[in-house]
Amino acid sequence: MIVVAGLIALFALLIFGMPVAFALGISGMIGLYLKGGLDMVLGILRTTPISTTSSYELITVPMFMLMAEFIIVSRIAEELFDSAKVWLGRTPAGLAISTALAGAGFGAISGSSTASAATLSGTSIPAMIRHKYDPRLASGVVAISGTLAMLIPPSIAIVLYGLIAQVSISKLLIAGIIPGILVTVVIIATVLVLAAINPSHAPAGSSYSMREKLASLRVVGPMLALIMLVTGCIYLGIATPTEAASLGAFGAMVIALIRGKLTFKTCLQALFNASRTTCMIILIVICAQVFGYYFTLTGFTQELVSYVGSLDVSRWVIFFLIILLYLALGCIMDQIAILFLTVPVVLPVMVALGFDPIWFGIIIIVTAEVGLVTPPVGLNVFVVSAYSKIPVKDIFIGVAPHVVAHLLVIFLLAAFPGLILWLPSTIAQ
Numbered sequence: 001m002i003v004v005a006g007l008i009a010l011f012a013l014l015i016f017g018m019p020v021a022f023a024l025g026i027s028g029m030i031g032l033y034l035k036g037g038l039d040m041v042l043g044i045l046r047t048t049p050i051s052t053t054s055s056y057e058l059i060t061v062p063m064f065m066l067m068a069e070f071i072i073v074s075r076i077a078e079e080l081f082d083s084a085k086v087w088l089g090r091t092p093a094g095l096a097i098s099t100a101l102a103g104a105g106f107g108a109i110s111g112s113s114t115a116s117a118a119t120l121s122g123t124s125i126p127a128m129i130r131h132k133y134d135p136r137l138a139s140g141v142v143a144i145s146g147t148l149a150m151l152i153p154p155s156i157a158i159v160l161y162g163l164i165a166q167v168s169i170s171k172l173l174i175a176g177i178i179p180g181i182l183v184t185v186v187i188i189a190t191v192l193v194l195a196a197i198n199p200s201h202a203p204a205g206s207s208y209s210m211r212e213k214l215a216s217l218r219v220v221g222p223m224l225a226l227i228m229l230v231t232g233c234i235y236l237g238i239a240t241p242t243e244a245a246s247l248g249a250f251g252a253m254v255i256a257l258i259r260g261k262l263t264f265k266t267c268l269q270a271l272f273n274a275s276r277t278t279c280m281i282i283l284i285v286i287c288a289q290v291f292g293y294y295f296t297l298t299g300f301t302q303e304l305v306s307y308v309g310s311l312d313v314s315r316w317v318i319f320f321l322i323i324l325l326y327l328a329l330g331c332i333m334d335q336i337a338i339l340f341l342t343v344p345v346v347l348p349v350m351v352a353l354g355f356d357p358i359w360f361g362i363i364i365i366v367t368a369e370v371g372l373v374t375p376p377v378g379l380n381v382f383v384v385s386a387y388s389k390i391p392v393k394d395i396f397i398g399v400a401p402h403v404v405a406h407l408l409v410i411f412l413l414a415a416f417p418g419l420i421l422w423l424p425s426t427i428a429q
Contacts, residue, residue: 006031006294010341020337021280025287031294044293052289053282056242057163062278063245064154067230068110069270070252074261077106077119079219085127086208086216093195093202095131096141097188099124103145104184107152109226109252112277113372117146117380121387134201139390140398141191143380144406147369148187150335152180153231154248157368159241160281160336161361164288164343168358169241170234171424175362177231178419183366183409190405222255235427281336288340295344308349315353316414322346323367323410330371334379338368362420363413370406373399 010027014020032041052058071077084098084105091097099120106116120142128138150157153173162169195202208216230248233239239247256262308318329338343364350360372380375396385392413419 005034006291006298010291014333020334020340021283021287024284024291024337024340028287028291028294031298032290035294035297044290048289048293049286052286055163057159057169058282058285060159060169060242060245061156061281062274063242063249064110064156064159065112065274065277066249066270067154067245067252068112068115069274070249070256070262071106071110071226072115072119073266073270074222074252074256074259076109076219076223076255076259077102077116078123080105080223081120081123081127083216083219086213090204090207092199092204093191094204095124095128095133096137096191096195096202099128099138099141100145100184100187100191103142103148103187104152104180105223107149107155107180108231109223109248110149110154112156113146113149113369113380114383116149117143117383118387120146121384125384125388125390132200132203134198134398135390136394136398137191137194137201138398139384139388139395140400140402141187142388143373143378143384143395143399144187144369144402146380146383147372148180148184150369150372151176151183151362151365153177153234154245155365156281157335157339157365158361160285160339161343161364163285164339165347165357165361167361168424171358171427172361173231173241174235174427175358175420175424176365178423179362179366179409179413182412182419183369183406186405186409187402190401194401226251226255237427284336284340291340292344304345304349308352315355318349318353319355319414322350323363323414326364326367327370327374330368331374332377333371334377335368335371338371339364356417356421358424359413359417359420363410366406366410366413370403370410374403 006027009030010023013023013026029041029045032044081098081102084101085095088094088098102124103116103120106119110116125138125142129135149155153176155173155176158172158176159169162172191202226248229251230244233244233247234241253262256266311318326338326342329342347357347360351357372378378396381392381395381399384390384395
């Protein structure tokens with residue numbers, strides 16, 4: 001009964017538009033009060049903020065956010081698209097393919113999907129529209145390419161999952177590399193299929209000389225250096241994710257400085273943006289911990305594990321039911337909120353059924369990518385619409401084929417766990 005009361009309070013607050021952090025905190029306090037009275041609530045409120053925020057691994061979040069902000073200041077993302085456009089622009093659907101590659105490149109040096117979608121919206125959509133691309137196809141590929149930042153390291157979502165699940169963040173980040181490449185290839189393949197069906201929607205662009213192509217590669221060097229500084233150091237065991245994130249933030253700042261883009265004003269703005277986003281995430285972390293204490297004290301998770309274990313069905317049936325749950329939640333809730341709400345409950349069930357927590361975490365992140373582009377709360381779609389002025393309805397239509405393709409990727413990753421688990425198994429300890 002206490003569990004039901006807390007859950008009802010949570011969903012009621014979310015329905016009425018209360019921010020996720022406060023909804024989690026208030027509903028958790030209601031549940032704790034019903035369980036142990038005011039003394040229990042006050043005791044947990046005194047200790048939770050400091051015990052939660054004192055986690056060393058949590059420093060990874062502000063560092064990756066700061067890295068993303070300095071990358072935006074340096075304007076590397078725009079030049080990544082321009083470089084890909086020079087090499088691929090003359091081929092049918094070349095600009096759309098360039099957008100996917102630029103999204104992957106930006107994702108490899110930034111953990112923010114909304115920043116990626118916003119940046120690509122300002123560069124690739126105008127270029128595609130000028131070359132007579134169908135606005136739906138153009139905006140759809142931008143919206144889905146922006147989600148790659150959730151999966152390709154450095155990824156804030158993966159870091160948060162690691163903190164919640166208490167599994168190796170290093171292995172999780174490395175585990176996202178092959179699925180990230182796979183998703184990029186699937187986005188490109190989807191674009192090629194759409195272009196083959198209707199060639200007029202994605203015509204060929206301009207051609208460039210070899211000299212222009214080679215000159216366009218000058219932006220690739222700093223990007224590769226930053227990738228090696230972050231992902232390479234983690235893979236080789238040179239640095240922990242927290243240390244690598246700090247190195248990445250410093251490296252991104254140096255790149256912005258060398259390129260002449262870092263001024264006092266832009267530096268201050270980058271620090272402000274990173275701090276604001278970090279405060280939002282940490283507030284969610286604290287309030288989710290309060291909510292988690294309430295769930296733990298009621299014994300709900302243990303009872304759920306026991307109940308699921310007693311069911312006479314295949315573990316894969318339960319797995320796909322959980323994936324359907326994540327897809328449904330992704331349509332109405334923020335992805336970070338979904339992680340904090342569900343992982344403490346769902347992960348013990350998955351582990352009890354014999355599934356690997358790292359494998360399951362990457363599956364969740366890929367599923368969350370779908371939530372970023374599905375109605376009614378497809379955040380990336382609204383970001384793309386705001387920057388491009390293309391109607392939200394048209395973007396949802398344009399991204400629909402990519403949603404179907406993503407579902408096939410989820411099935412593929414579930415069927416072949418080695419696509420996720422092989423690379424982290426080779427990581428330096």
